[in-house]
Amino acid sequence: MTDSDVEELSVSPSAPSGQAKFFLGFDFGTTHSGIAYAFENCPEDLEVIQEWPEGGNNSSQKVPTLISFRGDTALWGYMVNEMKPCIRGFKLLLDKSKNLSYGPAIESEAIIQSLDKKPVDIAGIYLKKLMSHARTILCRRGIESVLDTMDVQYIVTVPAVWSDKAKDLTMQAARLAGIPQANLVLLSEPEAAAVDAIRTIQPNSITQDDCFIVCDAGGGTVDLITYKVTQKDPLRLEEVTEGTGAICGSTILDNAFQKLLIETISKTHYDQLSDEAKRIPMRIWEKDIKPNYAGQDLEDADADDFLDAGYIIPVPGVPDCPEKHIRNGMLYFESEQVEKIFRPVVEQIKSLISDQVLGAKLAGIPPKAVILVGGLGSSEYVFKALKTCFTGMEVMQPRNA
Ligand SMILES: Nc1ncnc2c1ncn2[C@@H]1O[C@H](COP(=O)(O)OP(=O)(O)OP(=O)(O)O)[C@@H](O)[C@H]1O
């Protein structure tokens, strides 16, 4: 979400005309969130915040969407020890109309209830932390006063498929965070991703009147929209189709991995593991196996033996079971098993893209490219699968999307 482009994407100003605005945007994600700000009259100076409390010296455009409590004090983002019980995936708890199956969010729901709170309260606490961090950074930049002296347009992103109830709860969470409702707009995630994506791929092959699909495949949802470029410089976009999407983000892969893990070691043995022993294989999956999985290169048949090296995963305390390849607290998965985890999610993404292609064709503007963004959108496997499927279009993966 940005600058003048935001305005083009139908974010309406609430200020008296003539007064320049200051945009402060929160990308409230299922697994990671971000903050960006810009002055209306200097859109090219958009800053995406990269410093986070306890984030170390590594700069990162996003901070984990995590909350935990130490007494009454809420810890957030990088302060939270993921290996200990914490509240995650709470964004998905805002939309109960979707059939929620994300394990960590269900576990978090129980923690939230035990604290006598609701998901909206946790979202409010998290957004308040983001808001206060934004203030800290603006203060460091010497421009904190803009929040009190300028007309501020606050923006919070929501998935394309969010129900009205979920949008309302997002607004409530923002209110709890102290964001003035009159100055707040909710921006659909694929719209927010679109401007960023096309800016990143410019000046590549996209020119005026080109039509492209933006597919933001994140942690919770996959959100899509199709735009036509009506002007290249400054960039102006016109919506060709409505935003669509589904809850088939990367956390669905995590669920499927956990299911395979439980099936393999048996529910009885799984239930006997310590919480920490349960978290270790999940962490290896999320940090190592999943992001690096690129699929099997079928063209290189001779290399089959090497490519199917599979994965050895520690599960401390799991009893040996040679017929299930479990020995000395380690289990083994073949890459074929990992592919089976990815396949249904990729099929769903293909079908969502096909619907957008159809919508754009019906509008008389066949899309030239699909631009993949978001965490799951950065997957090599997803990229290759979409390239093989959509041969008539370019499939693009912008840097830092
Ligand atoms: N290469 C990869 N392959 C698959 N998944 C990935 C890869 N890289 C990151 N991820 C996953 O992507 C997710 C983070 O992506 P992103 O920040 O776009 O999501 P989000 O904004 O938190 O979610 P959403 O927008 O759906 O609410 C995490 O679940 C992470 O594990």
Ligand SMILES: [Mg+2]
């Ligand atoms: Mg996101």
